[in-house]
Amino acid sequence: MAMPSIHFLANPARFQRFSARILPWLGALTALLWASGLYMALLVAPPDYQQGETVRIMFVHVPAAWWSMAAYALLAGLGAALLVWRHPLAALMARAVAPVGAAYALVCLVSGSFWGRPMWGTWWVWDARLTSMLLLFFLYLGHIALSRAFDDSERGDRAAAVLALVGVVNLPVIKFSVDWWNTLHQPASVMKLDGPAIHPSILTPLLVMAAAYLALLVFLVLLRTETEIGRRRLETAALTGR
């Protein structure tokens, strides 16, 4: 039942030829997106009538939140590919994705607290979204720690894959419980910025920054997957004494 698209990348050598070809182009695209995104976010976008300039932090905060959650879903998908279809590359790609997802979650947390400071006067606010992001960050740390906790790295990959599958099912429940806990303890917080009714002058920079984050995510994942393939090749070579 191997789906054609996954099967195409199944063979590490074929994957390396594919990634070697597209990495330079993807790198250039990422740099371009980041340059234009930052330019639009800092110079072009108007200040918000309420928050003034601090709204600009949203351009680095919100995309980090989106893609750190998407990366965790990808991690779970790779986990399923490894456990269900024994896809050889999924384990290595999962090792590549986890640190990037964790970094995105960290960026989201830090930028979130910088955003909260002028508005709420404190560095950290137990806001529902920030708290869920903090827990997602811990799930990432758990995944990374578990995948490296065994002498046999394949065992680590499979154990982390099981954790990712349970984690991705549990994540909405965690989010619900935190939102629910938040409404119990705090009146609805003022941060309502990500509603659809965002003014285009704010929406376009946000979308460009989101594209920049995505391009960087894909670039880093392909890059790190190549490294993991190399590492695994070194490991097996050492094991079989070649």
Next chain:
Amino acid sequence: MGGFLSMGGHGAYIWPAYGIAVAALGGLLIWSLRARAKVQRELQDRGLDRRARERR
């Protein structure tokens, strides 16, 4: 230029937020590039890299 830097008085929050985001992601990028280079060097030393394997 002054207005741009002070960001309507909130510069002290906007610049660090951007700075940390770029530093963290940039750092991850550099670290990943260096890790790949190190692994490829080791592969070449052991004659395991792609060109050597295709020659065999």
Next chain:
Amino acid sequence: MSRFMALVGRDLRLAWRRPGDAAVVLAFFVLAASLFPLGVGPALETLARIAPGVLWVAALFAAMLSLDRLFADDFADGTLEQLALAPLPLELTALAKCLAHWIVTGLPLAVLSPALGLLFGLDAASIATLTASLLLGAPSLSLLGGLGAALTLGARRGGALLSLLVLPLAVPVLIFGVGAVEALKGGDGVLAHFALLGAFLAGTLAITPWAMAAALRQAVE
């Protein structure tokens, strides 16, 4: 069914032969909870306000402490291989061990909590709600903790790693459990909280046996 009960019985007998292991966990629960008044101050009304949170967090840590041995002994002496080959599906085997763990740890924690509730100046109704929430929440902890124990079998830093993996997943239990007691004090109904605790337990019962079996199969490979 008889195989399932035989396994639960064997684990209970093993726990009975080593009462020290369970006693240490319960002692830790009491000690961890009683440190808070030393830290926060003896004023009973502050203690009563933070009591549900403190007792639930202490129960969470106590459960985590007792979990890394759940499969480790069987893994070390070869019993896990026999269990993997027994006609009883591995999912049920893992469930039996979590049930035994709940009986040995989860139940006593709940039974002990009224005494600690008094230490914190909780009124009778709050204590009853707290104990009920621990009774309904602890099985989820045993299941999630069992998954953590199975995943970290043979890992280098088992104990601490287990808590890092399991605690984020156990956050809903903590929130609903503590929420129940606070809802009582707030005057509105506790039914919603217990329903959510029950729903979480049902969900955990549906997912973790499969995940534990997969993790155990990897361990015996």
Next chain:
Amino acid sequence: MFHDLGFEVAAGRALLLTGRNGAGKSTLLRVLALLTPAQRGEIAWDGKPVREDAEAWRARLAWLGHADAVKGDLTVRETLEAAQWLCAGGPPSRALWDGVLARFDLVPLLDRPGRYLSAGQHRRVALARVALSAATVWLLDEPAAALDEASRQSLHAAITDHLAAGGIAVIATHGDIVLPGALALDVGAFTPDGTVSLEAWA
């Protein structure tokens, strides 16, 4: 580890796996017990791949690994009864129980906790568990390890009876078990670089 290795064992026959340490004897046994998944290859019972009904195949197995699965805190009686309840779902028949305990000289040790037993005694308890299980296929990994001469005799007798009753045994051994008419297979001969030596089929 090994590949292109194939064999067939009929009812009432035994297969002795030999080969130096690390040749893959234990791994082959674990693959047969479905503990370790094989990358390629098939295990069939009566011509039918066992993967289709793994539960039924496992129900036919008795497994003796390097570790004896004897609990320090349980007495020998409790260990054997628990194992019997787990695989058969009920207590063992009186005759079988007495016969096996007598054969492996465990009656005096019945009520002694596992932690006071020696390695040889642990091994005898593990062998008793295998004998008590009504398994058709015995997978034994160096069963004679840590056994004294007397215990080795009772092991030999137990295997012979098992084969006589139409059972099958696959035994990894260092040559310390001699079974007339048994197939022998040197797992070391099937080394990864593909050299297959035919005399392995002695």
